[in-house]
Structures are given as structure tokens and as C-alpha cells.
Amino acid sequence: MLDIHFIRENVELVKAGAAKKHIEVDLDRLIKVDDERKLLRQELDAKKAEQNRRSNEIQITKDKEREKIIEQMQQLKAGMAEEEERLKKVMEEWQKLMLTVPNIPDMSVPDGNSDADNLETKKWGEQTKFDFTPKGHVELMTVLDLVDFERGAKVAGFRGYFLKGDAALLSYALWQFISNYFVKKGAKGDKWIPMIVPSLARRESFMGTGYVPQSEEDLYKTQDGEYLAGTAEVATMGYHMNEVLDAKQFPLKYFSFSPCFRREAGAHGKDTKGLVRVHEFFKFEQVVLCEASHEASVKYHEELTANAEEMLQLLKIPYRVVINCSGDLGLGQVKKYDIECWMPSEGKYRETHSSSYFHDFQTRRLNIRYRDERGEMKFAHSLNNTALATPRLLAVLIENYQQEGGTIAVPEALAHYVGKKVIGPAG
RNA sequence: GGAGGCGUCGCAUAGUGGUCUAGUGCGCCGGUUUCGAAAACCGGUAUGCCGCAAGGCAUCGUGAGUUCGACUCUCACCGCCUCCGCCA
Numbered sequence A: 001m002l003d004i005h006f007i008r009e010n011v012e013l014v015k016a017g018a019a020k021k022h023i024e025v026d027l028d029r030l031i032k033v034d035d036e037r038k039l040l041r042q043e044l045d046a047k048k049a050e051q052n053r054r055s056n057e058i059q060i061t062k063d064k065e066r067e068k069i070i071e072q073m074q075q076l077k078a079g080m081a082e083e084e085e086r087l088k089k090v091m092e093e094w095q096k097l098m099l100t101v102p103n104i105p106d107m108s109v110p111d112g113n114s115d116a117d118n119l120e121t122k123k124w125g126e127q128t129k130f131d132f133t134p135k136g137h138v139e140l141m142t143v144l145d146l147v148d149f150e151r152g153a154k155v156a157g158f159r160g161y162f163l164k165g166d167a168a169l170l171s172y173a174l175w176q177f178i179s180n181y182f183v184k185k186g187a188k189g190d191k192w193i194p195m196i197v198p199s200l201a202r203r204e205s206f207m208g209t210g211y212v213p214q215s216e217e218d219l220y221k222t223q224d225g226e227y228l229a230g231t232a233e234v235a236t237m238g239y240h241m242n243e244v245l246d247a248k249q250f251p252l253k254y255f256s257f258s259p260c261f262r263r264e265a266g267a268h269g270k271d272t273k274g275l276v277r278v279h280e281f282f283k284f285e286q287v288v289l290c291e292a293s294h295e296a297s298v299k300y301h302e303e304l305t306a307n308a309e310e311m312l313q314l315l316k317i318p319y320r321v322v323i324n325c326s327g328d329l330g331l332g333q334v335k336k337y338d339i340e341c342w343m344p345s346e347g348k349y350r351e352t353h354s355s356s357y358f359h360d361f362q363t364r365r366l367n368i369r370y371r372d373e374r375g376e377m378k379f380a381h382s383l384n385n386t387a388l389a390t391p392r393l394l395a396v397l398i399e400n401y402q403q404e405g406g407t408i409a410v411p412e413a414l415a416h417y418v419g420k421k422v423i424g425p426a427g
Numbered sequence B: 001g002g003a004g005g006c007g008u009c010g011c012a013u014a015g016u017g018g019u020c021u022a023g024u025g026c027g028c029c030g031g032u033u034u035c036g037a038a039a040a041c042c043g044g045u046a047u048g049c050c051g052c053a054a055g056g057c058a059u060c061g062u063g064a065g066u067u068c069g070a071c072u073c074u075c076a077c078c079g080c081c082u083c084c085g086c087c088a
Helices: A003-008 A011-021 A027-060 A063-100 A139-141 A147-156 A163-187 A202-211 A233-238 A293-312 A362-368 A392-400 A412-418
Strands: A119-124 A193-196 A243-245 A252-261 A280-290 A321-324 A335-343 A349-356 A368-371 A377-379 A381-390
Touching: A003 A011, A011 A027, A011 A163, A011 A252, A027 A063, A027 A335, A063 A119, A063 A321, A119 A293, A119 A412, A147 A392, A163 A193, A163 A252, A163 A381, A163 A392, A163 A412, A202 A233, A202 A362, A233 A362, A233 A381, A233 A392, A280 A293, A280 A412, A293 A321, A293 A335, A293 A381, A321 A349, A335 A392, A349 A392, A381 A392
Parallel strands: A193 A252, A243 A368
Antiparallel strands: A119 A321, A252 A280, A280 A381, A321 A335, A335 A349, A349 A381, A368 A377
16 A cells, blocks of 8 residues: 555656556546545534534533533534545545555566566576486376375365375475574574464455455455465564564564465466466565665565575576566565576476565555654565475476486485485385 | 453553543653762653644544443454363
């Protein structure tokens, strides 16, 4: 959500931002509704003031005089009820419109329609070469009995899967590896707070982070009205909802783990096989809350991205970084980098990390504030990036580390956690 | 699942229909005093909306209702506590 004052003062800027993102928003209508809101508020406030004044008079008057005022008040009240009803309707529309106003993309975000227009900014590592024909992770893992999609579908339905044996162990290894990566940062003075957060959450946090109402169809909903989160970002951001934070603690860095659920409603027919796109997965997420400054946001955004890169470098997985084009940005995002890992079976890079910042778009919706040095209340800035998601990264890893004959080498960085150097039929 | 209780200013507590424009204590900030400090005393100490301002309005978990008037009464929801049952 943007500040209504800001919107009013920068209508053209906000319009241009929405146009750049290819998001339709009726700002003229919003301004008109806001005018109505202000006018009604003023009229109603004046009447309430009158009501308060007269109410006090009733206390000190008696008998006939008192009866007379009460009668007058009943009439005043009748008029107010009507106005209140109008204001309620206006506020409903106002709120609905406010939720549709997108955040303004950064100048450095390239124009474009979809992920096809994302701009590569960096490439790390050589695309893995094999002196044999590389296989896909589905075949590799099925042959080694590391995954069972058939029973996955039997039990869980479409996109269901079981990870078995060394695939389960390799997943644990990745989790421990990433966990230790952030713990080690703490030892160097870069403090990250590990959290295990709820996946099952109430509507507010989804609204606050911007997944509702816009992407509601991609969320699972319970019969009690809660939703299943597609990322730990939702609960981690909800954690500080309606709080005034102590600026001395900034930047607050969370390293959150949770199961994630996505309906993939808009992805019918995409990646129907394998572990790349599943309904249920696990993810470690980096979430940062910091002071309300663009410079701070940019700084931590680069840092979050660098963390994910470093982790991939330790795993020696070739990747590239793209800057997402305007059309591929979410409603609240100012700027986003995707990190894409090399997927040998597809001969292309696939997204494994998504790093973005929001300025105060989310914190405004979630009412997360702090007091600055001057004692002024401000909305904090928020950012997030994937740390590591399995099984998608597991698929990437297995394809890049496959060996002739279908065995899989264990990355050096994980050997310690897995306890073996090669995964193969013999174990 | 059943029964009961409770949600008030950073914290603790008072307030059961009208000077509550929410009292008191603690905490915090400023001042007086002091060589300095403590103590004592005095003053201050929420957020949002509207307004150039003066000021007005709203908020006592959230929302609705009763009333001329609601922290106070009614209903629903959210949360917490106690007891019983059930499960581990």
C-alpha cells in the first residue's frame, strides 16, 4: 500500500509506475473517492462535535429543557446515520482501490512484459559439461529409487512425490548446510535470527505481504478461513504486525524455515513432471526489516542476493542473476533479482531464488513501524530473498552432479552432512 | 468437546451509563535542588484522520447493536487464563 498523501501529490508518477508494470489501476477514481471520503469525514466530524457538545448539555439541564434537547438530538442522529452509511460505502471502495495501487518500480528496472524480458546481469560458473548425454533428475532419481512420483500421485494427487533414501538425506544435508551458513555469519557479527514459522496463517499476513487479494487463487484455504503460505515470508512479516519496533535493533534479519504450499493455479501444464514445480515443498527464507531509507533497502537487497549467490558458489552450481523486468514484478515490489540455476536436462537456467525489496509497501499494510532519531513514527522497510528451497534445488543439484552411469556425486560442501561421496545403486 | 473468568495509556492496576478531555503506581523525558548524584518536589509522557492554523473527530482486544450519551449494557468474533473431559 502506498501513502494516500503521496499518491495525491504524485499522481503522474504513480500512474507511470503502474503503466511500467502493466498493472491497471484507476487512480482518477481513487482521487475522486478520496475527495468524497474527506468531505464526508469533515461533515460527520462536525456533527459528532455538535453531538458531543449537546450531550454534555443534557447532563446539566432538567425536565422540559432536557426533553427538548433529546428530541433535537434524535433528529441529528437520524441524519448522521444516513451519512455514516454513505461513508462506509465510500471507505469500502477506497480500501479496495488502495489495495490495487502498485508500488513504483525502481529506475533501474528494465521495461518488459514477462520473464522473457528479464535482463541477465551476471553469470557464475560454466554450464556443466558432460562427456556423455546427461539425464534429467526424474530419470536419475527414479532409477536410483530416490523419488516415487507414482505413489506420490496415489497418495497426494497431481504433483505429489515421495523423496526416499539418499534423496531424503541429501535434503536434510542441504537444510543443515544452509542453516550453518547463516549461523556462521552470526559468528562474524552479521546476526541472523533463525525461526521456524507457521505455514497455516490467517488472512491479515497474506494481505499485508501482498498475496491477497491479488494472488489468492494460488493459495490453499482451509474450511476455517486460514490459508497455507507459499513462503515463510508471510508469517515472518506477520510476526511484527501492529508493532512499533526499536530502531536500535535494525536491521532485523530473519532466517525462516517453513513448509510451503502453492496451488500453481496459473501454471497448468507447466513442469508437470519432476521436482521443479510441486504443490508442497520446504524453504528457508531471508527476511529483513530495516530503517525507511532507499539506500538501506538497496544495500540489504544486494546483500540478500549476494548471500544466495555465495551459497550456490559453495555448492558449485552454475547460475546467473537476472534483473526482473517491470512486467514481471509483483504489486509491491520495487525491484527484483531472480537467481537461476543451470538445469542440464533442459539446457536452460531455472529460477531457484527470488530477491526483492518493497520499501514500506508491506509494512504499511502490516502496520510495522519504528521511531526514528527525531522521534518521528515511520514505517520500516522490508525485503526478502530465498535462502534455499527443496526439492527444487535438490533437482538442480542432482542434474549438475550426475556422473556417467547414473550415479550422483555429493558436493564437497555437503559431504560432511551426507557421509558419503557418491550416491549410487550400491549406496 | 463442556463450564467459568478475563482483555483499559510502555508495564501494573482503578474505573459497571453522563466533568473519563481515562485516575493511581512504576518506568521514561525535562526542570528545581546538589560540587555531582540519589532522594524529594514540579511538569511532561499514545496513535490515527481532517484542517494553513486554532482546533475538531476517532480509538479502553476487533466488529456490530441499545442509548440523547457507552470503558461501563447486549450480540458476534479474536486472544488469554482456570476447571472438567478426551488425546499424547
